[in-house]
Amino acid sequence: MIRIAIIGAGRIGHVHARAVANHPQAELVLVCDPFEKNAKELSAQYGVKYCLDPQEVFSSPDVDAVIIGSPTRFHVDHILAAVKAGKKVMSEKPIALDLASAKRCVDELGDAADHVMMGFNRRFDPSFAEIHHRVADGEVGDLQQLIVVSRDPAAPPAEYVAGSGGIFKDMTIHDFDTVRFFLGDIAEVTAVGTNVDEAIKAQGDFDQVLVTLKSVDGKLATIVNSRSCAFGYDQRLEAFGADGMLSADNLTETAVRKASGNQTEAKSAVMDFFLDRYEDAYRIELGHFIEAAASGEAVSPSVRDGYAALQLAEAAGLSAKEGRTVAIEANKVPAAV
Ligand SMILES: NC(=O)c1ccc[n+]([C@@H]2O[C@H](COP(=O)([O-])OP(=O)(O)OC[C@H]3O[C@@H](n4cnc5c(N)ncnc54)[C@H](O)[C@@H]3O)[C@@H](O)[C@H]2O)c1
Incomplete structure (x- = not known):
């Protein structure tokens, strides 16, 4: 069983939460969104905990993997922090708003770049x-x-x-x-x-x-x-x-x-x-x-x-x-x- 947190409880966060909830080897354990109303609403649907600060996701020992569905400008920071914390990561598209940030992401990840999935569904x-x-x-x-x-x-x-x-x-x-x-x-x-x-x-x-x-x-x-x-x-x-x-x-x-x-x-x-x-x-x-x-x-x-x-x-x-x-x-x- 892989314990998954979702960052970003918007349109795509709801889509991924439903897929996680229906997967036999996955368990949704945490929803994170700085807008409490959004975090509360999605987490309540699945009876799981929520937090407002992504740092809580990265530092949680109860989270094995993170799905990033935050607005695009946050993707690179969220990817890098999650990988650094030892989490498996799938991020929504696009990787970033500009190529320089995307390059920084791929460069800083090094070999780990091959293990960070991009949501090209x-x-x-x-x-x-x-x-x-x-x-x-x-x-x-x-x-x-x-x-x-x-x-x-x-x-x-x-x-x-x-x-x-x-x-x-x-x-x-x-x-x-x-x-x-x-x-x-x-x-x-x-x-x-x-x-x-x-x-x-x-x-x-x-x-x-x-x-x-x-x-x-x-x-x-x-x-x-x-x-x-x-x-x-x-x-x-x-x-x-x-x-x-x-x-x-x-x-x-x-x-x-x-x-x-x-x-x-x-x-x-x-x-x-x-x-x-x-x-x-x-x-x-x-x-x-x-x-x-x-x-x-x-x-x-x-x-x-x-x-x-x-x-x-x-x-x-x-x-x-x-x-x-x-x-x-x-x-x-x-x-x-
Ligand atoms: N693969 C697809 O088919 C698909 C479809 C839609 C959106 N997306 C991508 O998903 C991302 C989100 O899009 P959306 O349509 O769900 O947007 P949205 O506006 O519906 O949801 C974004 C959510 O992120 C939250 N948020 C804002 N700042 C945050 C932060 N710092 N940390 C965490 N959460 C934060 C917002 O409160 C909101 O709940 C975008 O990058 C978009 O390109 C992909």
Whole structure:
């Protein structure tokens, strides 16, 4: 049994708490959030203790592992302190708001970086994971192009956007990791962005972006992101190869379809947001973390992948700002797993 504490009792803290509570080898023992109302509410749901100061988590002898779901600006400090205290760690994405902090994190961790898991949950989504292993098995021949569509149902609150690091670091970061998962290291990034959301525009951020990437091996990927989508959480993937294509469509709550005089093939609405759409992925992700914690094996994705994805996010930001393709300096990428 691995005793787990969760730091940050917000949206993602609730998702992880549910996964921990349902895992047979895990026990949720502590919830930490400086905002007492949030800490109290989540801890009460599972009948566990709460604290307001993360130091109490790090110094507690009753905690074996820590899941970090605090706002992004705290991730590096929380990761380093937890590892120093001898805890197993999984941190939410992105690793940091800037590449220098991410580099400090990976450098200070040293070999321990291979054991700190990054919450790129989409690698564990059953549909995307199946496409990944079937591509690796050569089912569509040489992979040539990858298309990742990721649209949120609605923009997050203004205060979340303000602390998020912007769309490339907060949202596209998942898709940068997906592209690396399929194509390996990336050589070039080209991005454009625009706004349909005036509140996000006022914060100097984009709410719609398109990114194209070229891998070191010359393979291409396109990422399509929007902070809003009228029909729900639009999450699709297409892997196009020399011998065919593997693709995953949106999931709906049921498989029921409707045909009528003015419609054919209409299904029920797509799952609305990450907690439902990726519930299986968070569960499988946690299972991987727990197995690695028990065996001492390296984790994948690790904070090294967190660094590499953030490098692509910074390149995309620069590309969109300056209207040019940005080359990725391969020698700056720490060995990714
Ligand atoms: N993997 C995913 O699918 C996914 C989804 C959502 C969010 N996230 C990531 O999770 C992190 C949190 O996002 P969220 O949507 O849950 O935000 P949120 O605002 O809903 O929750 C953040 C929580 O952290 C608490 N907090 C503030 N300062 C803290 C501190 N110093 N120490 C500990 N807790 C603190 C807040 O009180 C709040 O309860 C972000 O980094 C975000 O990028 C990942």
